[in-house]
Amino acid sequence: xxxxxxxxxxxxxxxxxxxxxxxxxxxxxxxxxxxxxxxxxxxxxxxxxxxxxxxxxxxxxxxxxxxxxxxxxxxxxxxxxxxxxxxxxxxxxxxxxxxxxxxxxxxxxxxxxxxxxxxxxxxxxxxxxxxxxxxxxxxxxxx
Amino acid sequence: xxxxxxxxxxxxxxxxxxxxxxxxxxxxxxxxxxxxxxxxxxxxxxxxxxxxxxxxxxxxxxxxxxxxxxxxxxxxxxxxxxxxxxxxxxxxxxxxxxxx
Numbered sequence: 065x066x067x068x069x070x071x072x073x074x075x076x077x078x079x080x081x082x083x084x085x086x087x088x089x090x091x092x093x094x095x096x097x098x099x100x101x102x103x104x105x106x107x108x109x110x111x112x113x114x115x116x117x118x119x120x121x122x123x124x125x126x127x128x129x130x131x132x133x134x135x136x137x138x139x140x141x142x143x144x145x146x147x148x149x150x151x152x153x154x155x156x157x158x159x160x161x162x163x164x165x166x167x168x169x170x171x172x173x174x175x176x177x178x179x180x181x182x183x184x185x186x187x188x189x190x191x192x193x194x195x196x197x198x199x200x201x202x203x204x205x206x207x
Numbered sequence: 208x209x210x211x212x213x214x215x216x217x218x219x220x221x222x223x224x225x226x227x228x229x230x231x232x233x234x235x236x237x238x239x240x241x242x243x244x245x246x247x248x249x250x251x252x253x254x255x256x257x258x259x260x261x262x263x264x265x266x267x268x269x270x271x272x273x274x275x276x277x278x279x280x281x282x283x284x285x286x287x288x289x290x291x292x293x294x295x296x297x298x299x300x301x302x303x304x305x306x307x
Contacts (some may be wrong), residue, residue, distance in 0.1 A: 130280050
């Protein structure tokens with residue numbers, strides 16, 4: 065009786081272990097199957113508008129990353145001062161702060177975009193980006 | 208978890224980044240109303256990676272990377288985006304005025 069019951073339990077365990085793997089793999093296959101046809105449609109659609117989300121993401125990421133990577137002296141000093149304790153806590157705190165500031169910036173930007181005409185928005189966004197560029201050049205010149 | 212240190216670093220970074228270059232850039236880039244989510248994820252990912260590299264390398268970031276050159280490249284990139292918006296965008300802004 066004991067010998068018989070043991071394999072039943074084992075097979076039961078192995079079956080339940082296999083099932084999540086199977087569903088996970090089918091889900092990923094499904095996701096691939098769903099995403100693949102959508103991508104060409106999205107890129108064809110966005111050629112009419114200026115910049116697909118992917119292009120916007122990439123340009124935003126690259127420019128802000130390059131601007132910030134040289135600008136982290138204050139953060140690194142903060143980290144060095146906390147190095148004796150726990151740098152990960154400092155990283156968590158600053159990560160939460162950075163996500164919050166970029167969320168606030170994007171929310172403010174999208175709110176502004178509903179208030180003014182597209183032409184005025186393009187002009188003011190261009191002037192703001194020129195201002196950011198000038199600030200960066202100033203930083204470079206200052207060393 | 209050291210909640211005091213967590214709160215301190217949050218407040219310090221939050222105040223120092225509020226109204227800083229990257230937030231102005233996020234406002235300007237999302238101000239066109241299109242793909243706001245892409246701007247948010249792009250800027251958040253860039254900031255997280257930059258601060259993560261800062262956390263890994265500590266004070267050595269400035270020695271390992273040519274940060275002035277990278278900053279100059281970023282400045283040129285923002286200038287190109289600005290010039291494109293200011294001078295080479297007449298047809299597209301007409302387009303977006305016609306659609307609504």
